[in-house]
Amino acid sequence: MKGKPRLPDPVRAAAVRAVIVVALTLVLVMVAVLCALAEVWAAFPAMLSAVGGTVAATWAVLDVWVTRQAWAQRYGVVSEPSSVARERRPRRANRPV
DSSP states (O other): OOSSOOOOHHHHHHHHHHHHHHHHHHHHHHHHHHHHHHTOTTHHHHHHHHHHHHHHHHHHHHHHHHHHHHHHHHHSOOOOOOGGGSOOOOOOOOOOO
């Protein structure tokens, strides 16, 4: 576990929410498929809820991405000049020998 640093708390919370929503959506899709195969009356409501779950799962995954980007923009940048931004030494004039 020492290889990767822990995710920031807001990003972790969004990721946990996304995993739960995606898992519930997969259950809804499986219920919809089984209801459709069994030709029961609950197939149509199950299909509607599976479509709604897909929209919610997409939203949750995008929320993880946006939260991660926002956190990195606010707290992830250290305000130090890079090695490229350092002052250069003045060049020496070509002196004849």
